[in-house]
Each structure stands twice: as C-alpha cells, then as structure tokens.
Amino acid sequence: MxxxxxxxxxxxxxxxxxxxxxxxxxxxxxxxxxxxxxxxxxxxxxxxxxxxxxxxxxxxxxxxxxxxxxxxxxxxxxxxxxxxxxxxxxxxxxxxxxxxxxxxxxxxxxxxxxxxxxxxxxxxxxxxxxxxxxxxxxxLLNVRHILCPVDFSESSKRALKNAITMARRFKSELTILAVCELQGSIWFTSEKDKEQENELRYTLHQEEFDSFLNGFDLTNLNWTKETPKGNPAKEILSAISKKMIDLLIMGTAGRTGLNRMIMGSVTEKVVREVPCSFLTLKSEDVISLQLETHIKDIEKLHSTGLQLMEDGFHEEAIGQFKACLSINDMHVPAYKGLAKVYEKLDRPEKARMYRRNAKEIMDKIWYQKIEEEVRKLRGS
Structure with missing residues (x-):
C-alpha cells in the first residue's frame, strides 16, 4: 500500500x-x-x-x-x-x-x-x-502539531483531507483554523449596526465551519478547531507562533478567486513569512492511495487493512478484510477488523454482526479442540 x-x-x-x-x-x-x-x-x-x-x-x-x-x-x-x-x-x-x-x-x-x-x-x-x-x-522534520487553515473552498477541502491523513501517519495533533473576516466598512449608520452585522457574520461563519467539517472523518484523531476573527494571514501566522506549529498545510487558491500567478493572496502572504515547514496543494493530492490488487497473502491483506483503518481509509480497509475472507472464510482477525471499521463508521449493527461471526468461529474452533482431546483420551 x-x-x-x-x-x-x-x-x-x-x-x-x-x-x-x-x-x-x-x-x-x-x-x-x-x-x-x-x-x-x-x-x-x-x-x-x-x-x-x-x-x-x-x-x-x-x-x-x-x-x-x-x-x-x-x-x-x-x-x-x-x-x-x-x-x-x-x-x-x-x-x-x-x-x-x-x-x-x-x-x-x-x-x-x-x-x-x-x-x-x-x-x-x-x-x-x-x-x-x-x-x-x-x-528538522519532527511533526507534532499540524495547522490546516480552511476557507471552505475546494482547495481547502483538498488541504484538510491530506492534513488528516498526514496527522494520522505522523501521530500528531491537528488544528483546523477558519478565520472570520469582520465587516469594517464606514458606511454603517452606527457602531451598533456594525457590531450586529459582525455578530451575525460570525454566527453564520461558525455554522458553515461545522457543516464543512461534517464532510471529513476525524475519528480517533487528536484535533481542535479554531475560529478567530480578523485578517486571515495575520491570524494564521499568529496561530503558528502561539501553538508552536511544526507543519502548515494549506491550499493555494483562495476562496475569493483572487490569484496572483495561481497562488491565493492569503497563501502568498503566509508562505513568505511562515516560520515553520509547510505544504501547499493546488489541484493534486499529496496523498494518493495505491493498493496492490494482486495480493494473495492473507496476512499481508490483513496488515494492509489495519493500516488503512488507522489512516482513515475505512471503505478500502473493508475491501482488504473481505479479501481475507474470500481466501479463508474462518479468518477471525478479518472479522474483528471489519467489526472495528464499522464501529468507526458508526454502524453498530454491522459491527455486532462481524463480532458475533468472530465469536462463533472461535467457539467452533474451541469445541473442535476439546473434541479432539476427548478422542485422544478415549484412544479413538
């Protein structure tokens, strides 16, 4: 894999x-x-x-x-x-x-x-x-804490998808940052009107952030989200400093579409001044899952399934565990692996089914061993 x-x-x-x-x-x-x-x-x-x-x-x-x-x-x-x-x-x-x-x-x-x-x-x-x-x-490349700023665009979706996988592989903490830009226009009739507008803007921003995160698998990951208010570039650089970030991962095309040489204006400002190592993504993933489809070794299939599950590729892990069962339909570790994957996918009925299958096979093997021991004692 x-x-x-x-x-x-x-x-x-x-x-x-x-x-x-x-x-x-x-x-x-x-x-x-x-x-x-x-x-x-x-x-x-x-x-x-x-x-x-x-x-x-x-x-x-x-x-x-x-x-x-x-x-x-x-x-x-x-x-x-x-x-x-x-x-x-x-x-x-x-x-x-x-x-x-x-x-x-x-x-x-x-x-x-x-x-x-x-x-x-x-x-x-x-x-x-x-x-x-x-x-x-x-x-040195010692990644303990990753920061991934998002603006809910396609490029930031790509960045976060890759950041999640890298956080799992590095076994690092992940902070997902979405900066809310406040309205500073002088055209408001009063300061109170401007404050009300910004409060509403911030509430909608938080709702959009939560909706955005629903599209990602963050299970078993040490992660937090931050929603500061202000200038995106300044807030990103501030978070890097305050949280002692080791790696910044971000998309290079901004939400507004304001590009300079195909690099978003916020990204341009940040990468010029960022004090840590960073990864930028534009139209391709750095993480590209490639599975060996010709594997016939049941133990290798099983270990690949476990690694896929740890990396968050749950559907692919299911495929590997089921491939184990196509070789040996009594392979208990594969049933246990399937149970764990379905638990992570919040599908308890499927998890219980595969856990029950594993137990039934283990019980069957146990009874067969007892029967063999009894036969030996009887001399038959």
Missing amino acids: KLLEKILLAQDFSKSSQNLVHSAIELAKIFESKIVPIHVLPDDIINKKVKALLNETAMTKLEETAQRIENEGVDLDNPLLAFGSPHEAIVRAAVDINANVILTGSGESKKGDTFQLGTTTERIIQKSEKPVFVIKEGI
Whole structure:
C-alpha cells in the first residue's frame, strides 16, 4: 500500500540542503516512498571546461545524496541533472516522473528578514500543479502539531483531507483554523449596526465551519478547531507562533478567486513569512492511495487493512478484510477488523454482526479442540 509513492527532492547543495535530505529520508520512511533527487544547472555557460567541471561536480554530489538515501534503507530512483531555469526545470521534472510532491528548502535567509522564502521556491509554488513541501532552514522534520487553515473552498477541502491523513501517519495533533473576516466598512449608520452585522457574520461563519467539517472523518484523531476573527494571514501566522506549529498545510487558491500567478493572496502572504515547514496543494493530492490488487497473502491483506483503518481509509480497509475472507472464510482477525471499521463508521449493527461471526468461529474452533482431546483420551 502506497500513500505517497514518489518524492522529487530538489537540492541546490547549499548548507541548508543537508537538513533537506534528512527530512526527505524521514518522510520517505513514514510513507514508504521513493526519492528522486534533482539538481538544476544553468544552461547558458559558454566555457566548455567550466561546464564540464560543473556537470561532474553536480553529478558527484547527486551520487553522494543517493548513497546517503540508500544507506538509510530508503527506495531510490535515478538522480536527475537538469539544465535551465531552476523552478521551471523542477516543475517540469515533477510532471515527467509523476511525483506526488516536490520537496524543497525555503532558501537561506538572513536573521531579521521580513520575507523568509527564497525566490526559486516561491516560483515553484506559483507554477507547480503538484504539491510543494517546503522544509524550513535549520528545522528538522519532527511533526507534532499540524495547522490546516480552511476557507471552505475546494482547495481547502483538498488541504484538510491530506492534513488528516498526514496527522494520522505522523501521530500528531491537528488544528483546523477558519478565520472570520469582520465587516469594517464606514458606511454603517452606527457602531451598533456594525457590531450586529459582525455578530451575525460570525454566527453564520461558525455554522458553515461545522457543516464543512461534517464532510471529513476525524475519528480517533487528536484535533481542535479554531475560529478567530480578523485578517486571515495575520491570524494564521499568529496561530503558528502561539501553538508552536511544526507543519502548515494549506491550499493555494483562495476562496475569493483572487490569484496572483495561481497562488491565493492569503497563501502568498503566509508562505513568505511562515516560520515553520509547510505544504501547499493546488489541484493534486499529496496523498494518493495505491493498493496492490494482486495480493494473495492473507496476512499481508490483513496488515494492509489495519493500516488503512488507522489512516482513515475505512471503505478500502473493508475491501482488504473481505479479501481475507474470500481466501479463508474462518479468518477471525478479518472479522474483528471489519467489526472495528464499522464501529468507526458508526454502524453498530454491522459491527455486532462481524463480532458475533468472530465469536462463533472461535467457539467452533474451541469445541473442535476439546473434541479432539476427548478422542485422544478415549484412544479413538
């Protein structure tokens, strides 16, 4: 079972790249992913000797990265050496190899910089339809708390769906944030009218938030929701600081449709100043479930079902457990697994049925053992 099959690791071999490679390895271990390292060289070097030396140096460094990945027991694909504009070459390569995500660094910034995001990384986010995972300089990938801001748009639905799965895999806390923008117009006849308008706006916002969340499976997840009032970008950055967020996951197309180079205005403001690592999603999921349909091993089917259940893919888990029963209709762990899944889906009748089936089979096996022991004692 694959959730995140292929990671395109974009390196520039700067000092911060060492942390980037470590993060790629950790991510690949958690999601059983394959890593494809890539480095981009300029294509306008005229001096042949200089060009050859750069090529040789880059390939050596890519091979060092590949060796480091292999030494960690992580699956690896052939490193790529591309030429041209870095962001264009990386975005193009992600499509060519059908990567699930582009993993890149935030770029090296000086202390006190207002804008902490490198130009190349910002352009990758703007241009790429693939999800982009940005690792903050000097910060190891240790995800204990994820923040997912939503504005009830399709892009934020995608972001939250992926955030839920990642929170389960990282075993981290998840905060879902929906900022309510208040009306500040001077055209109200009185301050009281403006306050009443904002109270109503906030009430409707909370109702819409609850309705939005009803479409997601949040069972057995350590999560909270926040509904602050104010400027979305400021409130998101404030929440990151207050809650010590390790990973921000958000969609890149805003609710209002105000896009700049296909990146929402709120997202643009946040990712430029965010102090933690972040993942942006546009039109593709970073999590894409791929099941092996040819599995005949009952134990592997069962373990896949358990992992699917833990990740929140309940219907797919049911399919795996039922596949176990098609091989052996007395496989008790599969019946127990089905009972647990239906409990999570709040379908108690189905859960009781499969739990009863498991008990009947266990009782039958027990009585058969007793009968065999009795026969042995009688010498028959």
